[in-house]
Amino acid sequence: MAAQACIKELKRLLGDERCLAEPGRLLSYECDALTHFKSMPSAVVLPESTDEVQQVVRICARHEVPFTPRGAGTGLSGGAVPAEGGVLIECSRMRRVLEVDVENRIARVEPGVINAHLSQQVAEHGLAYAPDPSSQTVCTLGGNVAENSGGPHCLKHGATTNHILALRMVMPDGEVVELGTPVAGAAGLDLRGVVLGSEGTLGIVTEITCRLVPVPECIETLLAPFDSMGAACTAVSRIVAAGIIPAALEALDERTIAAVEASVYRAGYPDDAAAVILVELDGHPARVEAEREQIHAIFRDMGALSIETARDPEHAEQLWKGRKGAFGAMGRLAPDLYVQDAVVPRSKLPEVLPEIGRICDGLGLKLANVFHAGEGNLHPNISYDGRDAAEVEKVVQAGQQIIELCLSVGGVLSGEHGIGLEKQGFMKLMFSDDDLESMARVRAAFNPTGILNPGKILPTPRACVEVKPVHRLPGVDAS
Amino acid sequence: MTGTARSPEDIAAYLASLDCVHCGLCVEHCPTYRQLGRESANPRGRVYLMRAVMEERIEPTPDVIEDLDLCLVCRACESVCPSGVAFGEVMAQTRSKLKKRGPIRRWMMGALLDRKRLNRAAALMRFWQRSGLRVLRHLLWGRLKRMEAYMPTVPHADARRPLPRHAPPIGETRGRVALLEGCVMSVLFQDVNRDTMHLLQAAGYEVVVPEGQACCGALHEHDGDLETAHRQLARNKDAFAVDDVDAIVMNSSGCGAAFSSADMPAPVIDLSRFLVDHGEHLSFGAFTEPVAYDAPCHLHHAQNETTAPQQLLTRVPGLQLVPMDLWDHCCGAAGIYNLDHPELSGRILDEKLDALERSGASVLLTGNPGCLMQWRAGVAKRGLRVEVLHLATFLAGQVTA
Numbered sequence A: 001m002a003a004q005a006c007i008k009e010l011k012r013l014l015g016d017e018r019c020l021a022e023p024g025r026l027l028s029y030e031c032d033a034l035t036h037f038k039s040m041p042s043a044v045v046l047p048e049s050t051d052e053v054q055q056v057v058r059i060c061a062r063h064e065v066p067f068t069p070r071g072a073g074t075g076l077s078g079g080a081v082p083a084e085g086g087v088l089i090e091c092s093r094m095r096r097v098l099e100v101d102v103e104n105r106i107a108r109v110e111p112g113v114i115n116a117h118l119s120q121q122v123a124e125h126g127l128a129y130a131p132d133p134s135s136q137t138v139c140t141l142g143g144n145v146a147e148n149s150g151g152p153h154c155l156k157h158g159a160t161t162n163h164i165l166a167l168r169m170v171m172p173d174g175e176v177v178e179l180g181t182p183v184a185g186a187a188g189l190d191l192r193g194v195v196l197g198s199e200g201t202l203g204i205v206t207e208i209t210c211r212l213v214p215v216p217e218c219i220e221t222l223l224a225p226f227d228s229m230g231a232a233c234t235a236v237s238r239i240v241a242a243g244i245i246p247a248a249l250e251a252l253d254e255r256t257i258a259a260v261e262a263s264v265y266r267a268g269y270p271d272d273a274a275a276v277i278l279v280e281l282d283g284h285p286a287r288v289e290a291e292r293e294q295i296h297a298i299f300r301d302m303g304a305l306s307i308e309t310a311r312d313p314e315h316a317e318q319l320w321k322g323r324k325g326a327f328g329a330m331g332r333l334a335p336d337l338y339v340q341d342a343v344v345p346r347s348k349l350p351e352v353l354p355e356i357g358r359i360c361d362g363l364g365l366k367l368a369n370v371f372h373a374g375e376g377n378l379h380p381n382i383s384y385d386g387r388d389a390a391e392v393e394k395v396v397q398a399g400q401q402i403i404e405l406c407l408s409v410g411g412v413l414s415g416e417h418g419i420g421l422e423k424q425g426f427m428k429l430m431f432s433d434d435d436l437e438s439m440a441r442v443r444a445a446f447n448p449t450g451i452l453n454p455g456k457i458l459p460t461p462r463a464c465v466e467v468k469p470v471h472r473l474p475g476v477d478a479s
Numbered sequence B: 001m002t003g004t005a006r007s008p009e010d011i012a013a014y015l016a017s018l019d020c021v022h023c024g025l026c027v028e029h030c031p032t033y034r035q036l037g038r039e040s041a042n043p044r045g046r047v048y049l050m051r052a053v054m055e056e057r058i059e060p061t062p063d064v065i066e067d068l069d070l071c072l073v074c075r076a077c078e079s080v081c082p083s084g085v086a087f088g089e090v091m092a093q094t095r096s097k098l099k100k101r102g103p104i105r106r107w108m109m110g111a112l113l114d115r116k117r118l119n120r121a122a123a124l125m126r127f128w129q130r131s132g133l134r135v136l137r138h139l140l141w142g143r144l145k146r147m148e149a150y151m152p153t154v155p156h157a158d159a160r161r162p163l164p165r166h167a168p169p170i171g172e173t174r175g176r177v178a179l180l181e182g183c184v185m186s187v188l189f190q191d192v193n194r195d196t197m198h199l200l201q202a203a204g205y206e207v208v209v210p211e212g213q214a215c216c217g218a219l220h221e222h223d224g225d226l227e228t229a230h231r232q233l234a235r236n237k238d239a240f241a242v243d244d245v246d247a248i249v250m251n252s253s254g255c256g257a258a259f260s261s262a263d264m265p266a267p268v269i270d271l272s273r274f275l276v277d278h279g280e281h282l283s284f285g286a287f288t289e290p291v292a293y294d295a296p297c298h299l300h301h302a303q304n305e306t307t308a309p310q311q312l313l314t315r316v317p318g319l320q321l322v323p324m325d326l327w328d329h330c331c332g333a334a335g336i337y338n339l340d341h342p343e344l345s346g347r348i349l350d351e352k353l354d355a356l357e358r359s360g361a362s363v364l365l366t367g368n369p370g371c372l373m374q375w376r377a378g379v380a381k382r383g384l385r386v387e388v389l390h391l392a393t394f395l396a397g398q399v400t401a
Helices: A002-018 A023-027 A050-063 A115-125 A141-147 A191-195 A229-241 A254-261 A285-301 A313-324 A326-332 A346-363 A389-408 A424-430 A433-446 B008-018 B031-036 B043-054 B062-069 B076-080 B087-098 B103-111 B115-131 B133-139 B142-150 B184-188 B190-202 B218-222 B226-239 B253-261 B271-278 B308-313 B342-359 B369-382 B391-398
Strands: A043-045 A067-070 A087-090 A097-101 A106-109 A164-170 A176-180 A204-211 A218-226 A248-253 A275-283 A336-339 A366-371 A380-384 B175-179 B205-208 B247-250 B268-270 B290-293 B363-366 B387-390
Touching: A002 A043, A002 A050, A023 A043, A023 B043, A023 B062, A050 A067, A050 A087, A050 A164, A050 A204, A067 A141, A097 A115, A106 A115, A115 A141, A141 A204, A164 A191, A176 A191, A218 A229, A218 A285, A218 A313, A229 A248, A229 A275, A229 A285, A229 A346, A248 A254, A254 A313, A254 A326, A254 A366, A275 A285, A275 A313, A313 A326, A326 A336, A326 A366, A326 A380, A346 A366, A346 A380, A346 A389, A380 A389, A389 A424, A424 A433, B008 B043, B008 B087, B031 B342, B043 B062, B043 B087, B062 B087, B076 B087, B087 B226, B103 B115, B103 B142, B115 B133, B115 B184, B133 B142, B142 B369, B175 B190, B184 B190, B184 B369, B190 B205, B190 B271, B190 B391, B218 B226, B218 B253, B226 B253, B247 B253, B247 B271, B253 B268, B268 B271, B271 B308, B271 B391, B290 B308, B290 B342, B308 B391, B342 B369, B363 B369, B363 B391, B369 B387, B387 B391
Parallel strands: A043 A087, A067 A087, B175 B205, B175 B247, B247 B268, B290 B363, B363 B387
Antiparallel strands: A097 A106, A106 A204, A164 A176, A164 A204, A218 A275, A248 A275, A248 A366, A336 A380, A366 A380
């Protein structure tokens, strides 16, 4: 048994607290935040340094046991699901901020540092780390690099890749490489850019050098309810068409508002609106003021029911917390949740959203929409009961139909959640065989044996990982 | 267990576990996850395992039991859970099924229920602490040794005497409130009880300490002994059914959370909230040293009282409330967690002590007996010049009218 010998060596290296091989502990790692793909690792390791990651990788490589990196497990496409019987490399204990260079506005951190913690730590210097995924209070920067994560404020400030300068990475054979430079510039091929968003299939990042941005002089947060999602979406396209790039431009529908307002993140969103648009403007006060006037005019023209401005930073934070807690709040609707992630041209939002509604209605599924409207990045949230095999099947069908719809209007497979296990089957809908072959060759250049995070992104016959839905409470007929 | 009938509580716990959609917004707020980094030591992982055990997908193997047992039940996860998972309830129900209790534990938990036994144990402890017998402490072992090390100096019998059953208001009468003396509170922190009583009197309230009251059972619930917990609450419900009481005022957040979860005969209110709402004419003398506040989990997370203590402190002239990192994270006391899991409890406390040092505070205020003992032991061990006080003690020292 290669795996058993491998575990023995890993235990010797890291001890019982940092090398887990007990059945219950392993079970808790069988999925990430997308729960319908499950697969059991044979061990989970928690290294604390590049050196330890390197040793773990060498041990696994020698025993030919596949391995997969993981951050906080908040990914929504199954990217951190282990290979069956493989080793999961959990980065949660690599959480040191190694260096903050205020003068050059950069920070060097370990991959387990929590996104929001970095901003908190540099706040005293008037700086922040810009990309803000909704899970930013818990997700790790290593995970953000792997998924090239977005977030509401990426509309103006750009996604993760725009903020990462350099990486230290352990290759699948254990070699440690440095990609990119802490000084902005472009010499040679951008290998750093190749790794950003590669979902942990090219190497295991163990140090991240990122940009910090000054906290804007002036921030203004607006909330506008509408009596139809169509009008709200048209308002969004008109704002962007008018040449305004707000810091963030988000939309929530009625069902999302109800779920959020019932939760600890209640934000005071109006309960009688079919949709609300949340806008944040930042920058020079004069510019913010001019943009605010333009946006007010567009909102009034599109029939906004009201326009509210956050009273103070606490109120703005409350409005954002509601948006960012929306995904989890859907747990109030049903035991399980599937979040689709696709991008369409903004101008297509008013036609695509009702169509997604029809798809879900047709299948009898409960849909809520909360999305990055400014980027046309949709997140249809489908609530379902994972214990009902027929319903799980319908969710999978809805996912596929939504993707086909988005692609048919010129959209993209994923905005920010990645392909992972979830969407590899759809890759052929978007890419030609030649495209996929090129990607496979790039991957092979870094990861020739495929031992690192196998079975992700590029379509492969799905052997080990499967949708495993049905668990129930024994001794009870139905809940 | 297959085929066995499920109790309504089992089904309720199971349904509560289904509320989790695995979003993970809780994980970083879990003190044990921050230390250990493993999924099964965070709320999402624990819910996943509890659900798997109930569904009989897995056996409750020793690793599962250990990681469930390592939960502090601080309920910080509930404060950030968008889906409203009743984590504490699922955990209590699971513990009631899985927890094994040895003889020392049964004796200790039993002693809490009986004021006489508790007092005898306190007298014995005081004798041990003062007679010189303490030189023999290296002969103790295990939990007994840890308990001995962690126990504060037991006050003199005079200081432990019961509170008067009635205390009149000072000045104009504004109402009548009831007070719980508690178990640990009554033997180790009767001074806090007296200070609480004094503050309420100064606020114009007659204070009654109803006969027949008993330990609230919170520690038993924490330990998964739901039967005892329910019995204690029922006893107290009867004892507190006294006439014309406006509120039952609590000064121990663990007991407050337990009382709040039951349908008590009068509204259950923490002292801090009560004084914010009804003590508006109290005035306090100036205090100029930096003060930090550490929120007791069962006040902040379990009762969602997140502002009253700080609000009250703004009324002390000159008081500088300094921010302290992790102020809303558990200190590692968690009932008798620090005796059960001294190593992990110590690691959790160490992070908090670092935060306390960084804050620069010379006084640390909190509102629960377990937290007081944990912090005092930690501050003493590190040799910090910080006074750790109950909010009631501090305010009673400052009140002028």
